[in-house]
Amino acid sequence: MNQKNITFETHLLDDIPSLMALRVGLKTGVLQVLHKGPMSRESLGAQTSLPCSGLDNLLGLFRQCGIAVLEGKCWQLTPMMQDLMSVDPAALRRRADFVALAACDVLMHGDSLMSDPQAFQRAAATFRFFRYDRALGTGAAHLEDTAPWANYVSDLTAREVPDLVPLIPLEGMGHLLEVGGNTGIFARGLLERHRGLRATVLDLPAVCHLGAGVLPETFNTRLTFLAGDAREIEWPDGDAVLFKSVLHDWTDEAAQKMINKAAQHVPVGGRVIICERGPIVEEPTMCGATASANLVFSQYYRSPSFYEAAINAAGLKLLPRQSVSLDMAFHVVAGERI
Ligand SMILES: C[S@@+](CC[C@H](N)C(=O)[O-])C[C@H]1O[C@@H](n2cnc3c(N)ncnc32)[C@H](O)[C@@H]1O
Numbered sequence: 001m002n003q004k005n006i007t008f009e010t011h012l013l014d015d016i017p018s019l020m021a022l023r024v025g026l027k028t029g030v031l032q033v034l035h036k037g038p039m040s041r042e043s044l045g046a047q048t049s050l051p052c053s054g055l056d057n058l059l060g061l062f063r064q065c066g067i068a069v070l071e072g073k074c075w076q077l078t079p080m081m082q083d084l085m086s087v088d089p090a091a092l093r094r095r096a097d098f099v100a101l102a103a104c105d106v107l108m109h110g111d112s113l114m115s116d117p118q119a120f121q122r123a124a125a126t127f128r129f130f131r132y133d134r135a136l137g138t139g140a141a142h143l144e145d146t147a148p149w150a151n152y153v154s155d156l157t158a159r160e161v162p163d164l165v166p167l168i169p170l171e172g173m174g175h176l177l178e179v180g181g182n183t184g185i186f187a188r189g190l191l192e193r194h195r196g197l198r199a200t201v202l203d204l205p206a207v208c209h210l211g212a213g214v215l216p217e218t219f220n221t222r223l224t225f226l227a228g229d230a231r232e233i234e235w236p237d238g239d240a241v242l243f244k245s246v247l248h249d250w251t252d253e254a255a256q257k258m259i260n261k262a263a264q265h266v267p268v269g270g271r272v273i274i275c276e277r278g279p280i281v282e283e284p285t286m287c288g289a290t291a292s293a294n295l296v297f298s299q300y301y302r303s304p305s306f307y308e309a310a311i312n313a314a315g316l317k318l319l320p321r322q323s324v325s326l327d328m329a330f331h332v333v334a335g336e337r338i
Contacts, residue, residue, distance in 0.1 A: 008080045012065060013095065021065060023096045034077050035086075038071065038074035059075055094148065098293055099289050105292070113295070113298065126296045143209060145206075150210050160326060161186060162189075163324050164324065164330060169332075170271075173238075173240045173270075175237075175239050178190075179241060182201075183214065186244050187199040190242075203227070237265050237266070239271070240266060241266060241273070256313060259313075263337060272316055272337075274333045275332045276330065282329065290327070304321055304323075311333060316338070319334040319335065
């Protein structure tokens with residue numbers, strides 16, 4: 001996805017009428033039909049389940065938000081929308097659905113988000129979406145419950161790879177253990193950059209199963225999945241251990257424990273690397289419905305100084321912090337075993 005696609009997608013997702021129109025268009029198949037070519041309103045009505053008045057309203061919204069235009073008697077996608085639909089309509093739908101879910105949560109339960117994060121977790125549909133407990137098995141039902149969020153996370157990660165991979169200090173390392181590495185998208189980006197590197201992705205069983213199922217052959221000998229619960233399973237030693245957008249899921253004590261454990265699994269000169277979004281309070285601008293996708297986790301994003309203190313507490317020598325601004329600021333905090 002290029003920057004033009006991302007800017008147009010954000011424009012559509014940020015605004016409630018266009019977010020609604022996009023989701024309805026993808027769910028009813030109107031957008032998929034128009035992606036194949038221009039079509040009259042009557043033919044569109046015959047091919048989709050929408051009644052006339054609903055279809056008219058939807059097409060009106062499409063026109064207002066730059067999704068489609070009427071040319072003569074036929075509706076057609078704008079060049080920007082045609083281009084966006086050519087990238088990955090399934091991923092677009094996952095992203096639109098998650099933004100809508102998160103926007104509903106922050107609007108309906110914003111008070112508990114600020115005052116009682118546990119009450120927010122109980123009330124928010126977002127947290128019922130990330131069912132880590134359903135990823136402990138690899139039966140058909142486990143995979144079905146895990147694929148939606150694992151794929152959503154993979155889509156986001158794929159966008160982060162170009163900016164974050166260069167900041168991960170892996171020069172000269174032979175083996176990386178990535179804890180909570182999801183379907184391996186980030187590890188694949190690292191392997192492409194560091195030709196001498198091998199990686200083991202440790203994640204929950206259903207996630208590893210999904211990742212192994214989509215692993216391109218070119219990575220077969222360099223990327224291995226290790227299925228299990230990171231708290232219980234034995235970790236292999238590596239030259240580096242990476243936690244990318246993982247530790248915010250854990251309490252301060254559990255995060256420190258993970259970092260300590262990682263420090264014991266690297267040799268002298270080996271590294272423990274943490275890559276996380278920074279705290280919401282330090283963000284210069286949070287705007288539009290897309291901000292909800294991060295706001296729902298606002299109580300869990302920490303200052304990089306927390307991770308720096310944790311690296312010190314694990315007895316590692318701190319390396320210079322690296323930061324980059326994407327949908328939010330990301331910080332890479334790393335320590336070397338001495
Ligand atoms: C927020 S996602 C981040 C994924 C990935 N690192 C990325 O940035 O795209 C957290 C990941 O941690 C994994 N995870 C959660 N609890 C885990 C556990 N107990 N053991 C292993 N992995 C776990 C989840 O399955 C998920 O893939």
